[in-house]
Amino acid sequence: MDRAQSEEILDELKKTYPTANCELEYGSxxxxxxxxxxxxxxxxxxxxxxxxxxxxxxxxxxxxxxxxxxxxxxxxxxxxxxxxxxxxxxxxxxxxxxxxxxxxxxxxxxxxxxxxxxxxxxxxxxxxxFKGQAIAVDTHVFRVSNRIGLAHADTPEQCEMQLRELLNPSRYTESHHLLIFHGRYCCHSMKPACNECPITRECEFYKKTV
Ligand code: SF4
Missing domain, CATH: 1.10.340.30 (Hypothetical protein; domain 2)
Incomplete structure (x- = not known):
């Protein structure tokens, strides 16, 4: 996986989840x-x-x-x-x-x-x-990144480092939101909805298993 391919994946996910954002409500x-x-x-x-x-x-x-x-x-x-x-x-x-x-x-x-x-x-x-660029690796980001092949990591910290290396730094925060949304709404932990997924062509898991 190189950066150009990762950009294509992010572009596809962006089309699917144009409003991907933090869903927590807060005032400070x-x-x-x-x-x-x-x-x-x-x-x-x-x-x-x-x-x-x-x-x-x-x-x-x-x-x-x-x-x-x-x-x-x-x-x-x-x-x-x-x-x-x-x-x-x-x-x-x-x-x-x-x-x-x-x-x-x-x-x-x-x-x-x-x-x-x-x-x-x-x-x-x-x-x-603080509106900076950062990739927070939660359970969705960890699972989805490893499935797609954006990372091959054993720990969340390793995953974060590999994503930082691969992805465009100006898209770190956006990537974090897109991967969370994809994990939440399509690439579920038990049964990923690959038949509805927009990135089957790029996904390592899909290529190996389907
Ligand atoms: S093809 Fe399946 S495993 Fe791969 S990202 Fe899509 S839903 Fe997840």
Whole structure:
């Protein structure tokens, strides 16, 4: 796979998902950070439902830094992994207050200094909140990239590095959204809908199995 082929794939996906974008609803960089932490192993739809109520009660780093964990757990229970997520949100909020003057940092390095914030969350923040170019590798991006042949990776970090190497840097963020949409709406984990897929010609998985 070379960059020209990857561009063709992205162009096809763009035609199929012209509105591919972040589906989390948020009103500030901090609200987005909380939503991204909640979105691990959970749908954006569910997260939006939970944050609609949660952000009425608290939506600043200081408010979350002061919130008892069991109170936060009650609000976010339905997102799954609620104990760990509550812990991460409170710890990240305290770091933002104590180390960054209450403002969400805007570089990858500083974002990953926040407790509970890994590469994926930091990359979403760079791409979405700070309008930079970044590829966040979630379960969809990992699966779909490997199937198509854009990556041959064993870990999300390896996948991110391979995608960064292959793809046009000015399309990193767009690629991230397109691969997520393709994973969500066509290239499903259990049963990919190859008969409806616009990129069968380029897809390694399709060529090998069909
Ligand atoms: S051809 Fe099938 S496996 Fe390949 S990207 Fe499309 S849906 Fe996924």
């Amino acid at each position: 960089e901090f609200e987005l950070l909380v939503s991204v932490i909640l979105s691990a192993q959970c749908t954006d739809k569910r997260v939006n439902k939970v944050t609609e109520e949660l952000f009425k009660v608290a939506n600043t780093p200081q408010q979350f830094a002061d919130m008892p964990q069991e109170v936060l757990e009650k609000y976010i229970f339905s997102c799954g992994f609620y104990r760990n997520k509550a812990k991460s949100i409170i710890a990240a909020s305290r770091d933002i207050v104590n180390k960054f003057g209450g403002k969400v940092p805007d570089t990858f390095e500083k974002l990953t200094e926040l407790s509970g914030v890994g590469r994926k969350t930091a990359n979403v923040m760079i791409a979405e909140a």
